[in-house]
Amino acid sequence: MTRALLVGREPGAELGYEYVTEPPYEAVVVGSLTLGQLLRFREEPVLEALAQGKQVLLYTPGLPEAPKNRSLAGSLASAQRELKNWGVLFTDGGRKRLITAEEARVLRQQGRRPGTDAVLTPLAKEILEGSN
Numbered sequence: 001m002t003r004a005l006l007v008g009r010e011p012g013a014e015l016g017y018e019y020v021t022e023p024p025y026e027a028v029v030v031g032s033l034t035l036g037q038l039l040r041f042r043e044e045p046v047l048e049a050l051a052q053g054k055q056v057l058l059y060t061p062g063l064p065e066a067p068k069n070r071s072l073a074g075s076l077a078s079a080q081r082e083l084k085n086w087g088v089l090f091t092d093g094g095r096k097r098l099i100t101a102e103e104a105r106v107l108r109q110q111g112r113r114p115g116t117d118a119v120l121t122p123l124a125k126e127i128l129e130g131s132n
Contacts, residue, residue: 001016001017001018002016002017002018002026002027003017003018003019003020003024003025003026003027004017004018004019004020004025004026004027004028004029004057005019005020005021005022005023005025005027005028005029005045005049006019006020006021006029006031007028007029007030007031007043007045007046008030008031008032008033008037008062009031009032009062010031011029011031011059011061011062011093012059012061012093013059013061013092013093014093015029015057015059015091015093017029025054026054026055027049027054027055027056027057028045028046028049028054028055028056028057029056029057029059030043030046030056030057030058030059030062030088031059031062032059032062032063033058033062033063033064034064035064035067035072035076038063038064038076038079038080039075039076039079041079041082041083046088050086050087050088055089056087056088056089057088057089057090057091058083058088058089058090058091059091059092059093060090060091060092060098060119061092063080064076066121066122066125067122070126073122073123073126074122074123076121076122077100077101077121077122077123077124078123080100080121081100081101081102084100092119098118098119098120098121099114099118099119099120099121099124100121100123100124101121101123101124101127103124104120104121104123104124104125104127104128105127107128108127108128108130113128114128
């Protein structure tokens with residue numbers, strides 16, 4: 001089984017890794033983040049893994065709940081986009097697909113809706129509901 005450094009809590013779904021706390025490891029799994037951690041993401045082991053070209057997975061059910069504050073929700077969505085731009089792969093264990101704001105805009109322009117198995121970022125939800 002592939003060894004992965006675990007950041008945060010262990011994911012609730014089996015992702016196919018043996019979790020470790022020290023090198024050597026071939027991948028990094030971010031099992032959970034708080035609001036503050038997501039907004040100011042600077043986990044050194046994750047950044048090092050990305051710099052080395054190692055796979056980094058973020059377990060989406062471990063992300064904080066979408067806040068009722070619209071500005072904060074937008075900031076969280078922006079933080080998630082930044083992680084995706086860095087190459088972090090978002091997963092819920094293979095059952096659902098994360099829809100970002102960019103993907104939501106394309107779906108809305110095409111007059112389509114995401115599948116029932118989709119997980120929407122707070123901003124993507126607003127876009128698809130016509131609020132943004």
